[in-house]
Every structure is written in structure tokens, then in C-alpha cells.
Amino acid sequence: DQQVKQNSPSLSVQEGRISILNCDYTNSMFDYFLWYKKYPAEGPTFLISISSIKDKNEDGRFTVFLNKSAKHLSLHIVPSQPGDSAVYFCAAVSGTYKYIFGTGTRLKVLA
Amino acid sequence: EAGVTQFPSHSVIEKGQTVTLRCDPISGHDNLYWYRRVMGKEIKFLLHFVKESKQDESGMPNNRFLAERTGGTYSTLKVQPAELEDSGVYFCASSHNAGNEKLFFGSGTQLSVL
Numbered sequence: 225d226q227q228v229k230q231n232s233p234s235l236s237v238q239e240g241r242i243s244i245l246n247c248d249y250t251n252s253m254f255d256y257f258l259w260y261k262k263y264p265a266e267g268p269t270f271l272i273s274i275s276s277i278k279d280k281n282e283d284g285r286f287t288v289f290l291n292k293s294a295k296h297l298s299l300h301i302v303p304s305q306p307g308d309s310a311v312y313f314c315a316a317v318s319g320t321y322k323y324i325f326g327t328g329t330r331l332k333v334l335a
Numbered sequence: 336e337a338g339v340t341q342f343p344s345h346s347v348i349e350k351g352q353t354v355t356l357r358c359d360p361i362s363g364h365d366n367l368y369w370y371r372r373v374m375g376k377e378i379k380f381l382l383h384f385v386k387e388s389k390q391d392e393s394g395m396p397n398n399r400f401l402a403e404r405t406g407g408t409y410s411t412l413k414v415q416p417a418e419l420e421d422s423g424v425y426f427c428a429s430s431h432n433a434g435n436e437k438l439f440f441g442s443g444t445q446l447s448v449l
Contacts, residue, residue, distance in 0.1 A: 226377065233375075256435045267339070267426055267440030268378065275435065313378060321433035322391055323368065325378035 230326035243301040247314035254316035262311045304333045339441035347447045353415040360429030373423040
């Protein structure tokens with residue numbers, strides 16, 4: 225039973241354009257959400273997070289949007305750069321402290 | 336400050352053998368997590384330590400897997416005997432607090448069971 229779903233396994237975007245990565249979740253108890261970026265042969269690295277009391281968090285080129293009623297979050301990268309090419313994972317956690325990750329979306333930014 | 340370190344980075348073993356993975360969390364981090372990723376799948380939770388205690392081991396696949404964190408510092412994950420389906424990348428992560436804080440991941444151990 226997949227509680228965190230990333231339905232797009234891959235995404236290609238032109239350099240300079242916006243990348244939008246999506247994530248859906250099923251557990252309404254999740255109260256903290258995170259995005260991680262992973263390069264080959266490396267561990268996931270933290271990118272940005274959002275608490276369930278907010279609907280938007282911005283950090284430079286990265287913005288995460290949370291729609292609690294739809295149980296949906298998205299990561300926007302503007303402008304996209306070739307160095308952003310990686311696999312992006314969304315994750316969610318509740319008071320049980322078990323961080324649940326999605327299957328990842330492979331982003332390719334074309335120069 | 337050193338990050339989360341994992342050893343070995345790669346391990347190739349035959350079915351039926353034993354393998355022990357090690358994780359050194361960031362110093363001072365009470366929370367330590369083990370995860371596994373099979374290619375193309377999610378990063379799947381295995382278990383969570385708070386200091387030396389197992390907070391949640393609901394993700395451990397079966398009793399062939401044994402995790403320990405003696406003294407609340409480094410942790411080991413032993414697979415005995417290994418089966419083909421145990422292949423994947425095993426990640427360790429740590430955090431100071433739990434629940435509303437980011438996890439810091441190690442580079443992972445690529446386990447191949449032949």
C-alpha cells in the first residue's frame with residue numbers, strides 16, 4: 225500500500241523553463257513533507273520542506289506547494305538548470321516519525 | 336562536521352551468505368533510520384532507532400534481518416542468510432529530532448546477492 229505516490233517516473237524540461245514535479249499522498253495524518261534530490265551513486269540530499277500548516281514554501285529557485293484537501297504537493301523549479309538533472313523523491317512523515325518516500329521522478333533538464 | 340557514513344559502499348555475496356552493513360550517523364543525532372531501495376521502487380522504510388532503542392521496526396522484511404545500535408552510536412544491519420530478493424541499495428539516515436526535521440542520508444551500500 226503506497227502512501228506516497230509519484231506517478232510520473234520521468235520528466236524532461238528545457239533549460240530555463242519551469243519543472244513541476246508532483247506527489248500525492250493518502251494518509252491525512254502526515255504533517256510534514258520533504259523533497260529530496262538524488263544523484264547516481266549518492267544518497268538523497270534534502271532540498272526543501274513544508275509543514276502542513278502552510279501551503280507554500282520558497283527557497284531560491286525551489287518552491288513547494290501543498291494542497292491538503294487534495295492530498296497533493298508539488299515542487300516547482302524555476303528556472304531549471306542542467307545541474308538539476310537528478311531523481312527527485314517526495315517524502316512525508318507524521319507523529320509516528322516513520323518517513324515515507326515515493327518512487328521518485330527522474331528529471332532531465334535539456335541544455 | 337562529518338556526514339552520515341556507510342560501509343561498505345558495495346557488497347557482492349552469494350545466496351546463503353551473511354553480510355553486515357554499518358552506519359555511522361552524524362555525531363549527536365539520536366535518530367537513526369535504515370531504508371532500502373530496489374531499482375525503480377520507492378525508498379522503503381526498514382526501521383528507526385532512537386538512541387539504542389528500536390522505535391519502529393515495522394519495515395523489516397523478515398527475521399533474516401537484524402539491526403543493532405549498541406551504545407546508541409553506530410548501527411549495523413545484518414542479513415543472514417542472504418536471498419536474491421535482498422539485493423538493493425541500503426541507505427542509512429540520521430536526524431537530531433524526529434518528525435519535523437530533515438533526514439541526513441549516507442551514500443548507501445549497494446548489495447548484490449548472486
